[in-house]
Amino acid sequence: MNLTLFLLFPLFTALAILFAQNLKQIRSIALAGSLLQLGLAVKLLLAYNAERSAGNKSQMLFEYIQDWFAPIHLQYHIGVDGISIAMILLTSFIVVAGILVSWTMETLSKEFFFLLILLSLGAYGFFISLDIFTMFFFLEVAVIPKFLLIGIWGSGKKEYSAMKLALMLMGGSALIMVGIFGIYFSSHTATGAHTFDLLLLSKMNIPIEIQKMFFPFAFIGFGIFTAIFPFHTWVPDGHASAPTAASMFLAGISMKLGGYGCLRVATFLMPDAAHAYSWLIILLATIAIIYGAFATMMQTDLKYINAYSSVSHCGFVLLGIGMLTQTSITGAVMQMVSHGLMTALFFAAIGMIYSRTHTRMVAQLGGLLKIMPFISTVFVIAGLSSLGLPGFSGFVSEMTVFMGSWQNTDNMYRLATILACASIVVTAVYILRAAGKTIMGPITNSHYEQLTDASWNEKFAAIVLISGILIVGMAPFLLINLIQPGTEIIINKLGVAINH
Amino acid sequence: MSEIPLTHILFLSTGLFFIGVYGLFTRRNMITMLMSVELMLNSVNINFVAFNKYLYPEKLDGIFFTIFVITIAAAEAAVAIAIIINLYRSHHSIDVEDASEMKY
Amino acid sequence: MLNEYLQVLKSEWLLIAIIFILLFIKVGSKEWKNETLLYSINFLLLLNLIAGYFYNLPGSLFNGMYFSNDLIFLQKNILNLGMYLVSLIAYPWLKEHKHLLEFYILILSTLLGMFFMISSGNMLIFYLGLELSTIPLAALANFDLEKRKSSEAAFKMIISSAFSSALMLLGISFLYGVTGTLFFSELATLIHGGPMEIFVFILILGGFSFKMSVVPFHLWTADVYEGAPVAVTAYLSVISKSAILFIFMTVMFTVFRNLEPQWYFMIFLLSVLTILIGNLFAIRQNNMKRFLAFSSIAQVGFVLLGLSGVSKIGMTSVIYFLLIYLFSNLAAFGVVALVSATTGKENIDDFKGFYKTNPFLSWVLAIALFSLAGVPPTAGFFGKFFLIMSGAERGNYVWIIFAALNMIISFYYYLRVVKAIFMDQNETPIKTIMVPALPKLAMAICLLGIICTGFLSWIYDAIFNLCNF
């Protein structure tokens, strides 16, 4: 299974889009491309399972190494384990849905779809690469498309939001860059050369004081991408101003890049520092969870509601990582997947509502269930899954995080866990507030009554995401079995860190 | 007659140099500024010649250098004057204060 | 023997040949159409560029005053490439210009000066090359004779460059006084870090910094860039800068090698200042050329950072970065030159809504700016990353973090322009511009360079193998 296809497919899709004539061709090309990606991702999953069941115990599968910048020992090194496959699947799901919901993008459609595909390219590249440099490269590839997508096709104070998002993410990458250099120059392979190679780096033990110096850079840097408190303010504005598909990509995919990075680069390569700083991570995560939830409660704009709830939910990811137990880290990964799906679904629903009613203000909406039952159902499903209802993905991931977090016997950690648990009540409050006002209740605006329900593409998009949510929620063991081996390795590294 | 020590000459050249610098900083007239620059260049020439004569008489690097400096200074002056003349056409003044539109 | 003189000096001979051809055409009575002239000249330059890759004979002449090796040939080729691109993007401006022959004669003679400068083995040659590459530029800066700004720029340039070269000469003279030689190779062995040598070094460093427009020696840059014709600005900001950086590296790494600990410290101060001031000024510019001037100043700060890791990697990264920088900056200037030549508009505000009318140019400009900002997948990312990396090797993380944070600021002002182009509304946008063939070619080459140079690692490897550190 050649992983480079994950780069080539989007690339060719994008190029094809450049040569397309009209919206029809463009979007059909984009959809075809994304469906191909989805197929490829599924194929990858199957191939992976086949390999594993064939007893292939190696940490990464389908590895491919190609010297790139020989003088500085920079390689194009790709490979996947369960975690990255989960992420790739997530990405491919969201890409399909995102393209479907922006089916009728009239303005500058060519550029729009081109940038979307480029964004997905960055995500895929990030998830398959096993070399910090290439990871960093792909991480940043995604920044510019975000900026343009928000700034050109956005709504509201789009320029401001776009600029803010771009700058804060750039700040994140700047920190990451410093962290990467720290790791690179403290690494010594057998030949004494430095290396960016993730696997080689994970084999060698970086001196603890160097870890302590550079862990914050790497972790906070990636953390900014996943909205770590207090660097989360790009999230609300960015998501709120972005066009629907872009919001889905932002919340669904690119916030996950951060979490994945925190796990793969910061925690995995610098375990001692991870232990040393775990209290800080947990503190920030807990603040993000609680405070994000309460901030959400006060929002009046649907997109802001979802954006802030994303802050709160991504807090679970960081919490899971910070707790440093296998269960919690597994939970963190699951939370990434599930949050990606459900927040994308949420944004899709909001986008559908907005495109019809032209408002996102909770106060101005009401009784939509009568007018557009399908969309409302989607909205409710998204809401229920984000408040962690069993059967949807939110439940299993959050519960896993809680169970894992509780394994730390320290009272402060316990307190953090309890607060995190408490947040699901607050989540219920704001989700029900939003749903109760917009979906239920009397119809506020008479001219809503002749609005139409979802069109086929919107339905398709929603169903794709919902099916993802349900698969994770109904059969979590599939996801767990996928992730476990990956997290196990990370945990072993962490365990080693405690011992030596 | 007793030989003039090197230091004297260096003092002279240094003085000359800083006179040039001072002139460049204070004069408003562009031509005068140009002359001050020439002054500085000449002080450098004196340095070269002096060093060559006193310290390394066996080679002639300094002397050659001086010749080249003089030549280039001439070229520079020529171009500079040309520019100043052109500037006078547009500004109707060769006061350096007037040539400060582009700023910040 | 003669053959050696021919081959080692090949690049110079070629330039001289072209210059003489142009001179003959000039003095010749026949009237040529600008079009034909431009096409033929560009063709000649293309030949010159291609010829630069063949029959290169490393060697040293004039008993060591002039020497050349593969790296220097590479550098000359880079400069040739830049020259070619500049002349391509100058096309819309020169089409109506009646003095285009003079323009080429002057600009090629500055290029000749640079060639001599970068392959100089002796302070004298270096000085000659420096002046030869400066004085005609001052004239060029004034090439739009009727423009007020143009002449002011030229004046500022000639005066301050004269001043700087005077200070530098003072340094050189003292150096001569201390060591008694002007040959790099001998100087390298004779300098041991005595106070006088440090003083001399600072003077010479000042001279270099002036040319590289390092803060606080940079002040002429913005004004000259703004006043000079766009093509000249492009030439200044890319080619003369690259040339001076090449020779600066040689001087630093060979002549003042023994002062390395001292100059590392000074370079640190200068670079920090340069990055910060450059960025802070760039934020508030509205004139496109002035903005690019300050951005290029900030870029030089990064180059110093890369250069500070005194290593083969560092040297490679600097040259590699300069190559990429050449593509990016010339692409940007290409668009600006075209726009200012056709509409006379040079302000960022004029570019609002540019995308509506000129999508192609907008993309070129945007991609160029992204590359300058150092965002993947453009090559600028690789260039900047490797620069900072080679700086980081010294473990001076204060510097690294500072640079990293400043990247955010630079990111801001580059995006500001992109925002103006793509997002801002404008009721009177620049009208749709028909892109002539030659500039289009230039942009194509630049885009190709911006996209590919990063991914084609063999370029980096090649430079690395040439670097004789």
Place this chain on the structure above:
Amino acid sequence: MSHPIYIVLIPLIPLVCFLVLGIFGRKYFTNSAGIFGTLGLLTSTLFSLSTAYEYFFVSGKLNGVFQKIEVLKFTWLEFSPGVSIDLGILIDPITVMMLVVVSFVSLMVHLFSLGYMKGETRFATYYAFLGLFTFSMLGLVLSSNIFQIYLFWELVGVSSFLLIGFYFEKPSAVAASKKAFIVTRFADLGFLIGILVLSFYSHTLDFGVLIERLTTAGSPYLNTINAASFLGVSALTWGLLLVFMGGAGKSAMFPLHIWLPDAMEGPTPVSALIHAATMVVAGVFLVARLFPVFALSDPAALQVVMYTGAFSAFFAAVIACTQTDIKRVLAYSTMSQIGYMMFALGVSKYNGEEGLGYMGSMFHLFTHAFFKSLLFLGAGAVIHMVHSNEMKDMGGLRKLMPITHISFLIACLAIAGIPPFSGFFSKEEILMASFESNKLIYAVALLTSGLTAFYMFRLYYSIFWSKPTDSHHGHHGEGTLTMKIPLVLLAVLAIVAGFVPISSWITADGNAIHSSIPITFSILPVSLAVIGILLATRLFKTENELPQRIAIQMGGLYKAASRKFYIDEVYLFITKKVLFNLIGKPAAWFDKNIVDGFMNLLAKLTAGLSELIKGYQSGKVQDYALYFFGGITGLIIAFIYLWK
């Protein structure tokens, strides 16, 4: 075991109904949905009945003791080795009983709704939701794993949310549904943390193993969990109490009861199903499920259960006397009866004869399910006719709706504990148990039973008597046949359910209890009940102003009771004032101004700085030269001072 195949089907059939009706109902089952759902449920009811038969008469006993039988189990979500959510089916007496109760009552409700909900636009959706609820409830009672029970617990909550909010155009309904969900969610938080605590110490989530590990004296798990303590209370107590908190939330125990009365906004059959018979007793079921742990290892927690139950019972009874909305009266009576079950568990012990309370509680749960759902369905019929919940709009309906009247009366007698109706027997067991263990509780129980009789007959009279029959209600009759059948069936059960030999089937330790209650013991409670009834008769049989006068006499107390002792206001204060204004608003403000403001401030600072230094580029070439020179000197100075 011969069970598995169709036991699995019992919950799955309703699920299928839900899926089919939920997805296609709106299009294809607009009218047939009811039939579809009802038939589906009929099958599951039959299956559960046969299961009950299988269990109680054929294969449940093993040398005289009813076994806990794990029918099947597969790992659904493994947290860490040993600790995993297994979806399984656990069969034991209470499960079987609950199976029967839930499926039967649900069937009745399905049937009743055929008439009651006829003509609803979202008829199919309604049945879909009913299916969902039934599935979750059955899953809950079958759970073999504490996390599995939590999972279905949440599902039950959400389906109740959906059903309460079924009339989603009514803001009050929406508000009620939100309230119900959020309050129970809050309680479930306790449950969740309780699970975390228990599972952490017992290293399992499986009921069997958990109970086994936490009850066998001297087992390492038990020792550690007792050793670990927080705020001076052992971890075990914490865990059990937190779990109980969850139970209290679902079972509307004080002070988490506030959602129940509002939940009456839902369609009345739904109230009959969810908020009378099944979901609200989930808390009791949960405590019963963990009863061994409570009883054997942690009497302290059991005390808490007891007192909470007793207080709620009395408290609710008092409020019930003052309510005028008939469904609210029933709601409070439900709360009070569940209080009975709770403290019955509380007073009980584990072994043999001492397990009387446990048995009584289960018995009462069983009987209560029938007569309470009967009451609700009756009330539904009444409301269906009168189109109002208020007593004042009713009266003298006995002629117009005889069947409803009779069945309602039976139910009232049953709940009042008049022999030989079913309520009598179960209540006796409970009173007996409390008498044996705790006199205070016994007193409260007696008092409550008296009150119960009183308010139930207040209700009864003010619906069916008090006013002379006016015929303007009579425009349509008592309702369709499908509405009558359930009433009759349930009425029959309300009479005979008392004779089911629960005592020999459902006991804490599985051994039958052979205690007979002396007739002398029954005199006191029965007479109290009779007094209550007579009082009600005097006050409400015919319209008179006596009640008002008494109300005025009682003054503040009455007012307070009728305002439900202002609990709602307290909650409102906490949520609105504290959560929103004291935490939410500041958080939002802080985020907008401080955190975000800081980012913007950085930008402003940079811009300001660049503005500040712009003069440095003065445009005068001489200044440039000067700075140049300054740079040189600066470098020299810097070098001299900073270097080394």
